[in-house]
Amino acid sequence: MRSIAAIARNPACIALIAALAVAGCANKQVPNNAADLGLGAGGAGAPGSQQEFTVSIGDRIFFDTDSSVIRADAQGILSRQAQWLGKYSSYSITVEGHADERGTREYNLALGARRAASARDFLVARGVAANRIRTISYGKERPVATCDDLSCWTQNRRAVTVLNGGSS
């Protein structure tokens, strides 16, 4: 049986939390999908693993309010993603576009779609084949941070690169 204490003693989890903190994520942030982070797999990110991509490369970028412009800090992350995907070419990816809650539902679906397309276009420009990339918008339907102020909204305006198939 897994207890909180057991998780806290798991070096993989501690390494993951530390890496997220370095990446500038507030502690309210919840990974989109724990399985993608390799929580059950152990290890701190073997080369070519999903965990390495998520933790060491960085699976997400953030946007300014009502903007789909790739910020300078995001360009570095996407460039690293493109390099990594070039090395591990068996993966296809889904780029998820998301918006914060400070917009209306339909507009935010469109905004999330534009953010996903911006991230995809950047990856393609860095050499990732377009046919390896699928995009989807979740609008404001899947926030990772759920408070009612800027500290959460900045985390929710994001594009997340999710690895689909391949070796892990």
Added chain:
Amino acid sequence: MQNLIKTTFMIAAMAAGLAMATLPARALVEIDINKGVVEPLPVAITEFISADGKGAEIAGVIEADLRRSGLFAPIEKEAFIEKISNPDAAPRFQDWTVINAQALVTGKVSETGDGRLRAEYRLWDTYAGQQLVGEQFFSSKEKWRRIAHIIADSIYQRLTGETGYFDTRIVYVDESGPRNNRVKKLAIMDQDGANQRFLTDGRAIVLTPRFSPTRQEITYMSYEGGQPQVYLLQLETGQRELVGNFPGMTFAPRFSPNGQRIVMSLLRDDGNSNIFAMDLRSRNTTRLTTSNAIDTSPSYSPDGSQVVFTSDRGGRAQIYVMGAEGGNPQRISFGDGTYSTPVWSPRGDLIAFTKQTGGEFQIGVMRTDGSGERILSSGFLQEGPTWAPNGRVLMFFRQPAGSAGPQLFSIDLTGRHEQKIPTANFGSDPAWSPLLE
């Protein structure tokens, strides 16, 4: 300065008898949508005579409908002097005028030989000492609430001169579970929150349901196929189908006034969204916008000749109007902030919208040329207005800061009569049905 839109309605004075009256005589309720009715009309709604408790239940639903409209002030039953024992006979009018009941409702409920429900009601003008309406309705026993709503609509229409909206339903998104992983199900209920039931099981995210203006049919967006797309659902059969076969996400659907077309947004490969209309019979699609921008939330004018929509082609989200075949969109919103979710009133006179300004979300209305903007409600997060079929009341959803989830509210055009609509869980994206057949 805002123009005063004022409508005065006359009520008829007709001879007694089980007949519908239509001739104007004097005003009982005066509706001024800018200032509201100064005093709601005091009315007395007596318990309908019945062998069981059904008469009291029906009168209770009628009373609640009229009270929620904000136009009527039902008088407490403790104040009644005359006890109605024969609802077919003329009441003692002075017993009702002395408690200031301007109108009186009497009725009885009985069972027909074949086991159906019969409800008869009469509406009386107490000061004129005359019957205004006498009608009877039949239904199966389990549909007694519909009978009550139909009678409330009849009373509303007779006293205001406007079509009622009580015999209607709301389709909406039921929300449960944590905010970062919400379960969303399509749900449907009567406009007063009764008879709630689910239309989907919650496995896929569903959003933005809209009623057909002509059939028991809704269109909505679902993530069930992996790619979010617009679907059509027949309410009576449960039959579902994908609307069109598009490569990208389709979203923000809405029916044309004749129910034959769906207008919606289609995501382009470059990340922008344009508006398309699809004929449901021929399956032909027409592209209405071509901008390199977000064009979404389209809504037809009630005559079907124009479409109002949201676009950020000017930099930020604003409201535009174009012809129903596309082309030459004209911006109509020019206030501070951004505007979205425009919805054309079924009366044709107003467009309801969500406005974001000063860190708040507002529900408002403007005339169709953008003039006469009035904000009806402001809050931390609220959006998505939908019109009652008579164009007098809006429903929307609101999530206050720090709250766990959104809830449904209605507000009339005066902005004075706001009501929380009860739902089993959290609720969002309400859409009002037309009057039921």
